Amino acid sequence: MNAMLTPRIESRLPQVGTTIFTVMSALAQEVGAVNLGQGFPDFDCDPALLDHVTAAMREGLNQYPPMTGVPVLRQRVADKIEALYGRRYDANTEITITAGATQAILTAVLCCVHPGDEVIVLEPCYDSYAPNIELAGGQVVRVPLTPGTFRPDFTRIAAALSPRTRLVMVNSPHNPSATVWTGAEMQQLAELLAPTQALLLSDEVYEHMVYDGLPHVSASSVPGLAERAFVVSSFGKTYHVTGWKVGTVAAPASLSAEFRKVHQFNVFTVNTPVQHALARYMADPAPYVELAAFYQRKRDLFLDGLKATRLRPLHTQGSYFQLVDYSAVNSLPEAEFCQWLTREVGVAAIPVSAFYEGGFEQRLARLCFAKKDDTLRQALQRLQKL
Numbered sequence: 001m002n003a004m005l006t007p008r009i010e011s012r013l014p015q016v017g018t019t020i021f022t023v024m025s026a027l028a029q030e031v032g033a034v035n036l037g038q039g040f041p042d043f044d045c046d047p048a049l050l051d052h053v054t055a056a057m058r059e060g061l062n063q064y065p066p067m068t069g070v071p072v073l074r075q076r077v078a079d080k081i082e083a084l085y086g087r088r089y090d091a092n093t094e095i096t097i098t099a100g101a102t103q104a105i106l107t108a109v110l111c112c113v114h115p116g117d118e119v120i121v122l123e124p125c126y127d128s129y130a131p132n133i134e135l136a137g138g139q140v141v142r143v144p145l146t147p148g149t150f151r152p153d154f155t156r157i158a159a160a161l162s163p164r165t166r167l168v169m170v171n172s173p174h175n176p177s178a179t180v181w182t183g184a185e186m187q188q189l190a191e192l193l194a195p196t197q198a199l200l201l202s203d204e205v206y207e208h209m210v211y212d213g214l215p216h217v218s219a220s221s222v223p224g225l226a227e228r229a230f231v232v233s234s235f236g237k238t239y240h241v242t243g244w245k246v247g248t249v250a251a252p253a254s255l256s257a258e259f260r261k262v263h264q265f266n267v268f269t270v271n272t273p274v275q276h277a278l279a280r281y282m283a284d285p286a287p288y289v290e291l292a293a294f295y296q297r298k299r300d301l302f303l304d305g306l307k308a309t310r311l312r313p314l315h316t317q318g319s320y321f322q323l324v325d326y327s328a329v330n331s332l333p334e335a336e337f338c339q340w341l342t343r344e345v346g347v348a349a350i351p352v353s354a355f356y357e358g359g360f361e362q363r364l365a366r367l368c369f370a371k372k373d374d375t376l377r378q379a380l381q382r383l384q385k386l
């Protein structure tokens with residue numbers, strides 16, 4: 001191809017390059033490292049779920065579904081939210097099925113953020129938030145979570161709110177810090193937003209991975225938040241099928257109506273047989289109800305092994321991530337440490353600095369424990385030699 005003949009475009013996202021997740025996964029593969037970097041399971045889903053997909057395909061459920069999602073799946077999602085969090089969403093007007101949480105978040109941002117509007121994100125945060133806001137022409141307003149504990153700092157959030165704040169984006173259980181917001185913190189957020197016109201995007205993709213008997217406090221359960229919130233979740237995380245890219249958005253009818261206008265011309269619809277399969281699988285709540293115990297056991301296995309290393313584990317309350325402080329090992333910056341760990345020790349990790357715009361350094365690395373026990377043991381053996 002003669003590149004000279006291709007017209008040049010001005011990038012909509014000039015800051016964006018290859019993500020750290022791609023870089024670390026490629027490096028892990030190149031050097032044969034155990035990949036605890038990117039957040040996805042290395043084990044398969046329940047075969048019953050696969051059977052449901054095959055059955056749906058064989059039944060001829062292969063054409064476009066309704067734009068908002070297959071009705072039976074929307075119904076199941078509404079039922080689940082009511083059973084777990086006590087709020088009834090109307091399956092017809094308030095639940096939309098999306099192509100994963102990533103599309104849900106972009107669509108929510110595009111449907112409400114106008115050029116010049118401000119959107120508050122709490123750093124460290126998932127890497128799609130800021131580019132999504134920039135695509136909408138919005139201003140990213142970054143507020144740090146408290147260094148060390150990663151708890152929300154309401155004084156700083158209050159200071160960041162302005163008449164131009166259109167949206168606040170929060171995430172609990174949190175990637176990368178593995179903290180979980182308390183009911184009191186959600187309440188404080190509700191009080192802070194009460195006098196404002198700001199909407200909320202509550203990213204709850206790890207809603208079923210909360211440990212030690214802690215509750216997941218969904219924005220849908222908090223009066224004052226639910227009325228202004230897009231509540232986002234992901235089947236990929238819950239059912240060990242991150243590659244299927246199916247998610248949900250629950251939001252009041254007026255917000256859902258605007259969301260759907262953008263969704264309609266963005267993806268229009270989401271994979272039909274997979275939606276039917278998920279609806280059938282959801283008839284039994286056990287897989288999502290038991291997910292916390294499943295991952296808590298893995299967290300504990302991993303944590304136990306980490307005690308015999310020079311890495312200092314931080315407390316994981318939720319999600320499938322474990323942060324480790326490596327100050328006792330060396331003083332490399334986080335990105336260099338993770339590259340070194342991958343090459344020299346054979347375990348891939350993600351630098352927490354990658355979740356901050358300015359690359360804030362705390363000597364922390366993120367490891368993912370959504371892996372087979374054998375994979376975790378192999379990684380631990382290597383880490384214990386540090």
Ligand SMILES: Cc1ncc(COP(=O)(O)O)c(C=O)c1O
Nearest residue numbers: 100101102126175205234236247
């Ligand atoms: C906090 C957070 N939000 C959203 C997503 C994206 O979810 P999905 O794969 O359903 O698009 C992820 C995936 O890692 C995540 O960690």
